[in-house]
Amino acid sequence: MAVARTESVFKGLALRLVAILCLSTMSALIKLAETRGATLVETMFHRQLWAVPIVTAWILMGPGLGSIRTARFGAHLTRTAIGLTGMVFTFGAVLLLPLAEATTLQFTVPIFATLLGALVLREKTGWHRWGAVVIGFAGVLIVAQPGSGQFPLFGAVVGLLAALFVAIVAITLRQIGKTESAGTTVFWFSVLSLPPLGVAYAFQLQSHDWLTWANLIAIGIVGGVAQLALTASVRFAPVSTVIPMDYSSLIWGTFYGWLIFGAWPTPWTWLGAPIIIASGLYIVWRERVLHVRNTEGASDAAAS
Template identity: 80%
Template sequence: MSQSHTDRVLTGLALRLFAIACLSTMSALIKLAETRGAGLVETMFHRQLWAVPLVTAWIAAGPGLGSIRTRRFGAHLSRTAVGLTGMVFTFGSVLLLPLAEATTLQFTVPIFATILGALVLKEPTGWHRWGAVIVGFLGVLVVAQPGGGHFPLYGAVVGLLAALFVAIVAILLRQIGKTESAGTTVFWFSTLSVLPLGAVYAFQLKAHDPLTWAILVAIGLVGGVGQLALTGAVRFAPVSAVVPMDYSGLVWATLYGWLLFGVLPTPYTWMGAPIIIASGLYIVYREQRLRRSVSPVTAAETPA
């Protein structure tokens, strides 16, 4: 492996770690804003509003504003509708659950991606990955402890729905990405989201103190930076290499939960999280191994 290639991979890993730190910080800010009276739609609106100038500046400095032209406006509208629905569940899980538990449930995204890939895209999926799916959901049961009452069960359902929609968005992005750049997709999602969120938010306007307004603006700026870092990471390193960095989010969630809210993960979370993480990593490993060892022709016939 050449030095330049190694440097690019390390850059990708560093960007992914930075992105996860930003998004974890955004989640903590969302929860902090809620304790100061900000509502769900309000935080979602500011998340998208303040990301728009960041994304626009990034595009202007790179491929140029001309790159936002698109012939697939309908596809961007669909991505926005699904993305906003997913944001409702993602932000909702942060508000309903302790940060560590909400973050842990997000680790089920590879599990849902495997299920959707098999059922929707008809991707060949063998017993290795189906086994990992089953193990992953056993880990979810350990964390959620249905009937245990250590946190609201409906919060766990919202968290799992958030992960499901992230997986759905990933499939949509795979289709849109055949003709659209990442910057174009992010721009249209952010811009189109502001319109419906603003319409709803107009009926929920409320006064806040300066610190709360600063937190709301920070949600958008930090989230926007994190989104750009995610995009940059996969430019330098393969997805399979950077995905394991996502699990650093549990460290951030635990730290923020303790420092800001005086809450630490339950023993069940410490037991279940490694199971879910191992399941996700194994799914990524099997997919990468299949792509490397099997030709495109036989890959369509050989389940992993």
């Protein structure tokens, strides 16, 4: 039984690493598409368009199309609106910043999740996690170096807004997930986002060479695979176990930035990134400790 559990955890970790590789590759493709003349709206439209057949095939191989029926259509519309807003900032940060720096700012997601949990969901947050939040933002200041002119301030703001919206999406999914399966949520987000993106795209239609079209299609396919791998990873291993794998994106972001764009992270990024990462990991570890403590407390109460 323990062996099976171990194999399941390793499968979850492997899927998470694959997902992060795909997301990092997608970011590099987005930046590459811009150099070939593609706009932000184009990349967002093709990201969602070509993910639909991937997600649909996954559903067909699993629970079947009947599983996409939902009684919470309004909740999916809300998730789509939040997700599209977040996607604008996420893609925008990739276009405005070097890949390594855009990736580093995404590591602030646990920090924003803690803030939102305390302010919006009224979750109890002790000094351990508040301390980690303060230290994490100190790391952001080290990376961004505000006032120095070395780091685009607008790009930094867009990158932090991207991380904020990822945290908002996580909270939204937590609420939707009480009644909806992951496949249902991913399907409706992909489908419902196409009409507004299609309208915006209609005003920016332009011709491209075949390499650019291949690039745009690859953004959607790779992004769809990443989304499915992220979803599947938490089926085999706890969230607190797989989240540390997300920090491998800094390796890929640095590698792609150097290989494709000849960009290398600044010394301040190398200094600030470990601080942000340590802050995020501490928040994840602290939540794990509290979860175990609350579970044991509930078990003791039930036993007595």
